[in-house]
Amino acid sequence: MLEIKDLYKGYDKNPVIKNISITVDRGEIHGLIGENSAGKTTLIKCAAGIYMADKGEILFDGEPVFDNPTVKEKIGYVADYNEYIRFYNIKNMVKMYEVFYPHFNIEKFNDFNEIFKLPVDRRIYALSKGQKMRLAFMLETCKEPDYLIMDEPTSGLDPVAKTKFFELLINEVEQRDLGVLISSHNLDGLERICDSVTMLKSGEVERQMSMEDMKEELTKLNVVFEGGAGKAVYDMPEILRISNVGSIYTLVVKGFDDELIKRLKKSGASLVEPVDISLEELFVVLEESRGDYHE
Amino acid sequence: MVQLDYKSSRPIYEQIIEQMKYNVMKKYLNPGDSIPSVRKLALELKITPGTVAKAYQELERQGVIETIRGKGTFIASEIKVKQDDDKIDLAKKQIRSSVMELKLMGYDKKKIVELVKEMYEEIS
Structure with missing residues (x-):
């Protein structure tokens, strides 16, 4: 189990992340979401053992990660920008990994490259952003770690590579019980793979729950108001977003229940129908509505 | 699928x-x-x-x-869906309300039975 306990980290005297706790079991995928500069990369770098925590603990199967090669052997880390020895070609890099990591699985690397098709004779400096990202994912996964920590790994990937990336990742999770901590702005992707999710806001945990519960935080409704929705509807505090095409209104609401249906019907709704809301839409509405809505 | x-x-x-x-x-x-x-x-x-x-x-x-x-x-190698009283009750209620709707719209017994038969054939 990966345990992050009451973690604090700042630069100079400015705290960047505060009081963060996350646990990720093996075989589980945990997503990290939040606006730019919410602290995702700082958190990931602490979890990967690159930054020393100011306060708190990061344990993998009970062992601290910082300055601990035995633990680091069991974890893979795909950074937002992956730097390798510039004048090495990919083949040389792979050889180096084979020397450093006793469990490095070269067959798996070659299998992955049947799919990702990296030019193995090309030097690192001549690789594109997407190629470097693919290389980082392949090298770190073929170490066969118990845990994989990834910072925005789908950025720079084309749609085909993205799909392949997710397929390969869930194979590792299912077959090897790989535990994954992944940050991404690609919320459609995260929604499809994550078991649980942490939402960061200004360096603190704002929400932390299973992806299923997260999806139930808000409800999207199709509502028909023949003759239009009145002011009473626009004033309902639980309606966070409202738009319409003719008499068909789309509402995003908090705390959907029978009582709300009753009130909507009283205000002239002839049909109230809940429909699926995407994580992306949910995230955007939550961000926009912060402060406007009080529980 | x-x-x-x-x-x-x-x-x-x-x-x-x-x-x-x-x-x-x-x-x-x-x-x-x-x-x-x-x-x-x-x-x-x-x-x-x-x-x-x-x-x-x-x-x-x-x-x-x-x-x-x-x-x-x-x-499952042997599919045996257990009979669940709650599920049967629910199905009865749903059928009852559908039969009522059809009757209101002028369907007679024969037509309703015919419809059910057709649906049964379709999924078998």
Whole structure:
């Protein structure tokens, strides 16, 4: 189990992340979401053992990660920008990994490259952003770690590579019980793979729950108001977003229940129908509505 | 194998359960057939793994599918859907209200029975 306990980290005297706790079991995928500069990369770098925590603990199967090669052997880390020895070609890099990591699985690397098709004779400096990202994912996964920590790994990937990336990742999770901590702005992707999710806001945990519960935080409704929705509807505090095409209104609401249906019907709704809301839409509405809505 | 209606008000996991059963009844899926893992189906349908897991747990509880650890998930070798009184009561209520609607619209007994027969044939 990966345990992050009451973690604090700042630069100079400015705290960047505060009081963060996350646990990720093996075989589980945990997503990290939040606006730019919410602290995702700082958190990931602490979890990967690159930054020393100011306060708190990061344990993998009970062992601290910082300055601990035995633990680091069991974890893979795909950074937002992956730097390798510039004048090495990919083949040389792979050889180096084979020397450093006793469990490095070269067959798996070659299998992955049947799919990702990296030019193995090309030097690192001549690789594109997407190629470097693919290389980082392949090298770190073929170490066969118990845990994989990834910072925005789908950025720079084309749609085909993205799909392949997710397929390969869930194979590792299912077959090897790989535990994954992944940050991404690609919320459609995260929604499809994550078991649980942490939402960061200004360096603190704002929400932390299973992806299923997260999806139930808000409800999207199709509502028909023949003759239009009145002011009473626009004033309902639980309606966070409202738009319409003719008499068909789309509402995003908090705390959907029978009582709300009753009130909507009283205000002239002839049909109230809940429909699926995407994580992306949910995230955007939550961000926009912060402060406007009080529980 | 499973086609979701994202615009439907029916919960996604119920849609998965119903379509799996439909595939079994139509013999598109047969005992012992391997079905996608929770994560693979979630990726394919663009939904959360937890939602697929919920549907699979229910299908497993009802004896439609079985999971063999380390091997995967399969259509149960012997499908025996247990008779569940609550489910039967619910079905009766639903049928009753549909029969009433049809009767109000002028359907007679013969036409209603005919319709039920047709539907039964369609899924067998």
